[in-house]
Amino acid sequence: MDPGIYPAVISYLKKEGEKMSEKNKLCVAMFDEIALKKRLIYSASSDIVEGYVDFGMEEGRTGEMADHALVFMLQGLHKKFKQPIAHYFVKGTISTQKLVVKNVIKTVRDVGYTVVATVCDQGPTNVGALNLLKRFCGNPADSNYFIVNKEKVFIIFDVPHLFKSIRNDFLNGGTLVMANKKAKWSHIIQLEEKNRSTLHFTKITKLHVDPKFRARMKVKLAAQILSNTVAAILKLLSKISNSREMLQSAEIIEDLDRLFDCTNGPSSRHDMKKKIRENVRENSFHHRLWIEYKEKLRSLHFLI
Structure with a gap:
């Protein structure tokens, strides 16, 4: 294929389009x-x-x-x-x-x-x-x-790229404010230290909280650290330490996890049936989420 628009492909698309x-x-x-x-x-x-x-x-x-x-x-x-x-x-x-x-x-x-x-x-x-x-x-x-x-x-x-950018800005700034709540990256660092000594979750590692070079480009690491699992553990730690600040970090991470699930759509109908076959109903959390967080998206910003 020579650089530029492919004439043979355009001709093929035109022919197929006549039937569509x-x-x-x-x-x-x-x-x-x-x-x-x-x-x-x-x-x-x-x-x-x-x-x-x-x-x-x-x-x-x-x-x-x-x-x-x-x-x-x-x-x-x-x-x-x-x-x-x-x-x-x-x-x-x-x-x-x-x-x-x-x-x-x-x-x-x-x-x-x-x-x-x-x-x-x-x-x-x-x-x-x-x-x-x-x-x-x-x-x-x-x-x-x-x-x-x-x-x-x-x-x-691209939604995965946006999510990775949220993680990078959160990491660089140290603080993320969303819907009048404030999350701190230091809480995630504390969680990773606790995990290393006692919990041993395999998807919460030093690389997740301090990604270097090419690791910053991996969506997987961003999705794993801003996940429901991390939010749940932070909620538990907030109760143990009676920390309202840590609870807010957990709630924001939980919101981001749900937002990522709802905006990063399935790659095919097969994936859609497999992953969300029982969730896309009128009373599903997907519909409630968009109503609930429409204003939250507008208020999302980072403090550096």
Whole structure:
């Protein structure tokens, strides 16, 4: 596959889309970067030197060496499908990435699909490109969409990445305030020390409370330390020590755990049936949670 939008894939999507209803052609455009080693390699088959920034036929190549590959994929909202549609070799070019995002969405819409949202992580290049797209169509900085061909495209940040960012900000600041309650990271450190000496839970370790380097990038560690298990143990310790502050830490961690479960949706219908088959009823905690914590989300902030 050459860099840029894949013509053969777009042709295939157009052909398949002719058999699909408009509802089944609703989709999101996901994109992410993967780090690359900088190197130049001569390709005898194409008679070019590979390793430079390359935006395909849309924007061409530059003289800079690429350090990331940017990949786009479509995912259906109602019909189950995932399809990579483009890749580019990039080097932190926010303005060009903005143009690439717009071109991909336009191309997909031209063959009959409706891209209702983008999904990406909060990498500075991604955020910068999306902010440029918002400013280009005259939207305020705090808006959650941009316009392509007079239609809204909503901006969604990857939930596991957001949860990891919450953990990192909580760890760095030491204090997290949510709905007039205050959690302290020092309470989690105390819990880990207690666990090391007496409790021995395998998912509460030194690495969880003091992640270094690549460990900070692992969602699993963030989900395990901001979990219902940790909240339950903190509640028990708060009763033993009669600590109202520790109880507040437990309650906030419990809220974050439930929030993560409700927003990090299943990856397929099979997973949905397996994981939440008895929970998505009108009286389930999922529905009550969104009503109860709608205002809490707006009040979430960190004290550094």
